[in-house]
Amino acid sequence: MTPSKRVSNLPIKALCGLCLLMALLVMTHAGGEPLELELHIPDAPPLTFVDDPRGHGIAGDVAVAAMAKAGYAVKIHVLPWARAQKHVSEEHDYLITPLSRIPTREDRFTWIASIMPMERAFFSLDRRVNSFAQARETYRKIGVGLGSAQEDILRAEGFSDEQIYPLAIGDNPAQLLLMGRIDAWFNGVPESRYIWPKVSKRKLLMSSVGSSAELYLACSRQCSPKIVEDLRGAVEALRKEGEIKRIHDIYLP
Structure with missing residues (x-):
């Protein structure tokens, strides 16, 4: 083998090493703690509660249940509603509910799944x-x-x-x-x-x-396609299982 061929193999070996390292990191993450996502809600009973012994309200409980079903941990955040929308829209991979899907908001968020009509x-x-x-x-x-x-x-x-x-x-x-x-x-x-x-x-x-208008679980404008896919599937599974109706009936019998 000539020296020139040995040199040309170095980038390939380095690339293989990098791929192996990335695979190990993914495996470590998958076997560790679940990914934690921020969920922003207002105090808007009975849709969302900030402090209630029954839970976080209709939309809040559906969002939390969907996140758990999809394998994500949740961290609840409460900000003034206008500020919460601006914050979530401008960040990455932040969640917000209940958000009405209206024309003035269409391009500011990633719309994951409808929870209920309003x-x-x-x-x-x-x-x-x-x-x-x-x-x-x-x-x-x-x-x-x-x-x-x-x-x-x-x-x-x-x-x-x-x-x-x-x-x-x-x-x-x-x-x-x-x-x-x-x-x-x-x-x-x-x-x-x-x-x-x-x-x-x-x-x-x-x-x-x-x-x-439909009330949605939504995400930042820049949102991981995997998060969107996972949570959209989880919300639809909860709907088919009758869980969304059961949650609704807890707060509005």
Whole structure:
């Protein structure tokens, strides 16, 4: 063998060694602790709970169950909702739920799997409406969660900045409605019906359903295809097994 041929073999040997090292690293990871993923949730009962003895709410429990089924460990994070969305969107391989799949968010996230549909309506104490157009003419101030899909929907439907009253985490829209600080509350139907009886016995008027969108388990815009595939399959398996319905019925019998 000539010297030139011996030299040309060196890169091949080095490449083989690198491949072997990478294989050993993968095997070590596979046999060690499961990969931990960040899951961002808001405090939005009954969809997600931050501190409840039953669990993390409908969407929260489905996400945690899917992660466990796919072999991932979970680390729950709670940030103000608008900040959580920005944080997850800009990072890599972070998860978030429940996130409505609406046009203004389509390109900011990787959409893994739908958990449940979400209907939204206007809630008030004295004036029921049947359309967005009627709501624009009727309500002076409408409470919505800051950074929520509700806020985006109202802006898309032509409501003015003066009409939209964004509520930060910690604000209680039901109490603001009782105090007359807002004229109406535009929100998800299950969440509003869950919260209201805990606040007041007064009759709450609900409009016709104004919009409906699927609530998703989503990931950062830059998300590992394997994570997406694993979790999408796990959510669908939970649905086929009836586990999603069972979780739903725990919080909304």
